[in-house]
Amino acid sequence: MARQASRTSLTGTRIRERRVLAGMRQAELARRVGVSASYLNLIEHNRRRVGSELLTALAGALGVDEAALAEGAESALLDTLRTAAARGAGEGADAPFGLRDGDGPELDRIEDFIGRYPGWAALLAAQHGRIATLERTVERLSDRMAHDPHLSAAVHEVLSAAASVRSVAMILHETDDITPDWRERFHSNLNTDSLRLAEGAQALVRFLEAATDAEAALASPQEELEAWLDARGHHLPALEGSRAPALAPMTEGQAELASAAARQMALAHLERARADALALPLPRMQEALALHGCDPPKLLAELGCDPARLFRRLAALPTGMSGLPPVGLAICDGSGTLVFRRALAGFPFPRFGAGCPLWPLYQVLAQPLTPVGRVLALAGRPDQRFATFAVARPRQPAGFDAPAVWEATMLIVPQPEAAAPAGRSDGTPMQVGTACRICPRADCPARREPSILAQEF
Numbered sequence: 346m347a348r349q350a351s352r353t354s355l356t357g358t359r360i361r362e363r364r365v366l367a368g369m370r371q372a373e374l375a376r377r378v379g380v381s382a383s384y385l386n387l388i389e390h391n392r393r394r395v396g397s398e399l400l401t402a403l404a405g406a407l408g409v410d411e412a413a414l415a416e417g418a419e420s421a422l423l424d425t426l427r428t429a430a431a432r433g434a435g436e437g438a439d440a441p442f443g444l445r446d447g448d449g450p451e452l453d454r455i456e457d458f459i460g461r462y463p464g465w466a467a468l469l470a471a472q473h474g475r476i477a478t479l480e481r482t483v484e485r486l487s488d489r490m491a492h493d494p495h496l497s498a499a500v501h502e503v504l505s506a507a508a509s510v511r512s513v514a515m516i517l518h519e520t521d522d523i524t525p526d527w528r529e530r531f532h533s534n535l536n537t538d539s540l541r542l543a544e545g546a547q548a549l550v551r552f553l554e555a556a557t558d559a560e561a562a563l564a565s566p567q568e569e570l571e572a573w574l575d576a577r578g579h580h581l582p583a584l585e586g587s588r589a590p591a592l593a594p595m596t597e598g599q600a601e602l603a604s605a606a607a608r609q610m611a612l613a614h615l616e617r618a619r620a621d622a623l624a625l626p627l628p629r630m631q632e633a634l635a636l637h638g639c640d641p642p643k644l645l646a647e648l649g650c651d652p653a654r655l656f657r658r659l660a661a662l663p664t665g666m667s668g669l670p671p672v673g674l675a676i677c678d679g680s681g682t683l684v685f686r687r688a689l690a691g692f693p694f695p696r697f698g699a700g701c702p703l704w705p706l707y708q709v710l711a712q713p714l715t716p717v718g719r720v721l722a723l724a725g726r727p728d729q730r731f732a733t734f735a736v737a738r739p740r741q742p743a744g745f746d747a748p749a750v751w752e753a754t755m756l757i758v759p760q761p762e763a764a765a766p767a768g769r770s771d772g773t774p775m776q777v778g779t780a781c782r783i784c785p786r787a788d789c790p791a792r793r794e795p796s797i798l799a800q801e802f
Contacts, residue, residue: 356388356391356394356395356400356414356415357388357389357390357391357392357393357395358389358391358456358457358460358461359414359460360388360389360395360403360407360414361389361390362460363407363409363414364389364407367407367408369407371385371386371389374403374406374407377402377406378399378402378403378406379402380399391456391457395414400414400415425470425473425474426455426458426459426466426469426470426473427452427455428473429469429470429473430450430452430455483783499545499548499549500549502541502545502548503542503545503546503549506538506539506541506542506545507542509534509538509541510535510538510539510542513531513534513535513538514535516531517531517532517535566604566606566607566609566610567607567610567684567685568696569601569602569603569604569607569610570601570602570607570610570611570614571685571686571687572601573599573601573602573607573611574614574687575687575688576601578663578664579660579661579687580661580662580663580664581595581615581618581661582663583595584615584618584619584622585622585626585627587623589619592612592615592616592619593612595611595615596608596611596612596615599611614685617657618657618661621654621657621658621661622658622661624650624654624658625648625650625654625655625658627662629648630658630659630662630666631666631667633647633648634666634667634668634669635667635668637668638668639659639668639669639670639672639758641655641656641659641718641734641756642718642734644659645716651738652716652734652736652738652754653736653738653752653754656674656734656736656754656755656756657674657676657754659672659674659756660672660673660674660687660756670758670759671689671690671759672687672689672756672757672758673686673687673688673689673692673731673756673757673758674686674687674754674755674756674757675687675694675700675704675706675754675755675757676752676753676754676755677699677706677707677710677752677753678750678751678752678753679710679750679751679752681699681707681710682699683695683699683700684752689731689757689759690759691723691726691729691731691759692721692723692729692731692757693779694779695779695780699780700779700780701777701778701779701780701781701784701791702791702793703775703777703778703789703791704721704733704735704755704777705717705718705719705721705733705734705735705755706733706735706753706754706755707753708735709735709736709737709753709755710737710751710753712737713737713738713739713751714736714737714738715736716734716735716736717734717735717736718732718733718734718735719732719733719735719774719775720732720733720760720774720775721733721774721775721776721777722774722775722776722777723776723777723778723779724776724777724778724784724785724786724789725784725785725786729759730759730760730774731757731758731759731760732757732758732759732760733755733756733757733758734755734756734758735753735754735755735756736753736754737751737752737753737754738751738752738753738754739751739752740752776789781793781794781795781796782794782796783796784796
């Protein structure tokens with residue numbers, strides 16, 4: 346309802362713009378549609394609503410489509426500018442563009458701004474989209490440069506070759522009495538090391554140019570497994586039903602599972618997913634979702650299962666199932682290392698290293714067996730909120746006499762698709778980040794290192 350009201354408040358501005366473009370006086374347009382000039386003046390200044398019959402008459406008199414006056418092209422601009430305003434204002438020192446309390450954009454005048462200056466509004470919206478794209482690129486590259494072992498190896502190779510070239514060149518330059526035999530050896534080494542340097546530099550450039558997730562080379566068996574599951578929507582129909590399929594053949598000949606380690610991890614994932622499907626059959630999940638929607642507490646009460654199993658099962662159901670919105674899933678071990686990720690739009694995971702220490706995923710490791718629910722919002726992106734549900738459970742893979750292996754699981758659901766779990770007492774979401782290096786929140790008590798996004802304006 347709020348969105349429709351904001352569009353209606355722009356109708357008068359659009360009528361005035363169309364009249365001016367047509368070179369028509371206000372009194373003339375009022376006469377054509379059968380109203381007084383003073384009443385039309387109130388309409389054009391958005392002080393009176395326009396009835397459907399009058400709107401039709403105005404559109405006919407101005408020679409435009411009625412929808413152009415009623416809706417215009419500003420609906421997308423309104424949404425984008427509201428998001429830009431929310432991100433730009435922030436809260437106090439957390440404001441990403443250096444704004445302080447009272448200096449933020451006038452939210453109640455966005456419609457008027459679009460109506461009066463549509464070109465500037467479109468430019469601002471485009472710049473907001475461009476900034477968001479660049480921020481995501483910075484996040485990915487920063488993550489890779491900080492943690493990617495392949496990048497570290499490539500840089501080491503380049504530096505090693507450069508040092509070798511420099512060493513040989515210094516010997517040839519500073520030593521006069523080198524025999525022809527040794528000089529030839531040094532020249533051969535110099536040629537070999539220079540070729541190695543060139544090849545290493547080219548490989549490094551190719552590696553850094555793969556900036557997007559789709560283009561980035563898969564650096565680990567875990568990424569190969571996640572790419573294989575992403576290509577299938579994380580749902581494997583062969584695992585559904587009472588018949589137990591042979592799991593090993595399902596991992597053979599898969600382009601994404603290039604390494605033996607990835608195929609071994611995929612087989613372990615299939616075994617667990619198969620057990621989850623047997624415990625929570627697809628028809629039963631469909632019935633529960635139709636009854637309760639994506640409400641994990643109610644689903645747990647209905648199904649009577651382990652929370653971690655329910656979270657994994659929800660993330661493995663077919664895309665588009667009735668009552669099931671897009672969900673994300675993160676699993677970490679007792680060290681906090683992410684061992685499984687199913688990405689959710691708007692809630693990115695770090696490619697390497699650990700995520701934000703404030704995530705419930707890590708909080709539950711300190712209170713095992715107790716489910717925790719929180720509403721989260723990413724710092725600097727207050728326009729999106731997520732309902733998260735997490736629990737930590739022990740596993741005994743080596744038997745009761747061996748140490749327990751702890752595992753935490755977190756389900757992520759965009760709001761308002763899911764009912765809000767118990768959160769902060771004032772109802773506001775908890776501000777979290779993706780990782781410390783790329784989190785703009787300046788006053789975070791859990792910060793491990795300064796953010797590269799912290800800038801002075």
